[in-house]
Amino acid sequence: MPGGRVPGTRRRIDPAVLWAFGCIVLVLLVGSVYSSSFLSPQYLLQQLKVASFLGVIATGAMLVILLGQIDLSVPWVVAAGGMMATAATGWGPLGELFAIPVGIACGVALGLVSGVGVAFLRIPSMVVTLAMNAVAQGLMIVHTGGFSPQDSSSRAMRVMATGDTVLGIPNAVLVWVAVGAAAVFLLTRTTFGRTVYAIGNRERAAYLSGARTRVVVMAAFALSGGLSALGGVLLAGYASKAAQAMGDAYLLPAIAAVVLGGTSILGGRGSYLGTVAGVILITLLQSILSVMQMPEFGRHVTYGVVIIAMLLIYGRGRRSSD
């Protein structure tokens, strides 16, 4: 196994990350040909703001992918986070105060259940999270249909997603920076993070080394759920209301962003810097395709082709003869 690469900046930077940043520059250059405003600070900050929603969700996806697992419950956990936060806003002043924590707590709870299924019942994560997605969907449909809760977001949520406080930097970007800093610290400086990498490389070895693998796996899924829900809270604040299908557009881009950033889908290898690059790349790509006024079908095709092409350049696996 060539794995076991120590995360962090002390070692040389993963070539995949360099490729991803190189592609970002390329996309920006191509974009500036089409429109001179493509390189303006306002436009770039706006893109960064849009990217921060995906960035928060992709952080959770990355944690789980580093374990060698996958979280398919993103769509409805995102929706649950947004919808429960707006619902809490309707409960009165106290509810409005706790709207954001309530939304995140719902995501953590859903993620925790998935985590128990994966860590203790040893069911493949793809199936567990798929089932959780269905359960979350069912819960939200009952919730909206049966109780017709408020769906407009609280002031705090709107400020967090659309406002800007310091030096004109959007608050959403600050949230992403905070989440990112916490993720980097967690992954590189704590036992938890090291265990995540160890499990991704070989769970059996991690277990034999005395790591509390099951607790770590469970916690990683809970964190992933919480981050998805936080993404949902941000999205609800951005659109000033929560909707049922709001998370659908985030599952595949989140996974694509993590993988484009050089994280192995088999787990155990990858850095947060790469995920940042992947998220920005995906966001810029989607933006430039709409700036170029490409018809919708062309956007889907280009999006898919670019992902395949980039991975063929630097994301290839080993031969079975190796």
Added chain:
Amino acid sequence: MNGDGTYWLREHKGTLLAFAAFLVMFTIYATNHSAGLDANVATTAANKGALLAIIAMAQTFVVLTSGIDLSVGAVMVLANCLASWIVVGSPLMTALGVIGVLLVGCLCGAINALIVIFGRLQPIVTTIATGAVFYGAALALRPVPGGDVNTALADALTGQLPGGVPASLSLLLAVVVVVWLPFRRSVIGRAAYAVGSSEVAAYMSGVPIRRAKFVAYTLSGLLASMAGLFVTFITYTGEASAANASTYTLYSIAAVVLGGVSLFGGSGSAVGAIFGAFMFRTIGDLLFVFNVEPLWQPLFQGLVLSVAVCLGAARLLRVRNRLDLYG
């Protein structure tokens, strides 16, 4: 019981369990249906079941090689949109159209296969990306829902055979006999199972890994396009629906798991996946029969799926050495 019998039983345990569970659920459904089980009720149920069963079979081929195909839904939608253009007109035109749609399905599967085999990308990422491409192609064909289909053929395949047997079931049987059984019994089929159990061991034993994967992905594309054709026959139109694509992809995984096919590869069968699909459909029908409020149906469906999935954890009770739990 002789040794062969025990082995056969162990190999087909998943399939047999899925069959038994479906039988129980369907009996409850049929005996509690207010109108009783007449031919029309059976035909409607069979059509919905057959569609999911075909797409679940498509997923099975790839899952057996320990891969996953997240583009089956997109291929289905693409085939649906293409069929709404070319499966029309005279019988000859229609026949050519059907062949064309199936060829496009094979092509989609082959593209996935080539990227996975020669590009050495992980199946899950590959099919996410190619799924976007296939969906884009579908959108190019049908920016807005519309189109037509040869209604005579559509009605024949979604209707009833003489004697009240749903035609879709005979179609499903034909697919099993023409596609699945030859695959299962061929060297390539054995190779696909071998690749799924252990790619390294298969390689060391000189198993044709590449050919096995290529055939598995291509057949998956073929069956996904059949499902697309069937959608066209049911709805009479083509629609590039993103919701359909993602829903059917996720349902196909659920059906495969319920049908006793291991997501780790190398065990299970498409016949199991068919009963898994039927089970998944019957859950919804059961909720309808027992007058569960429509509002609560998605939640119950999710809970039943979770419980079914958790039954897979029963193997924990048999594990003697804890290390066996960790791969």
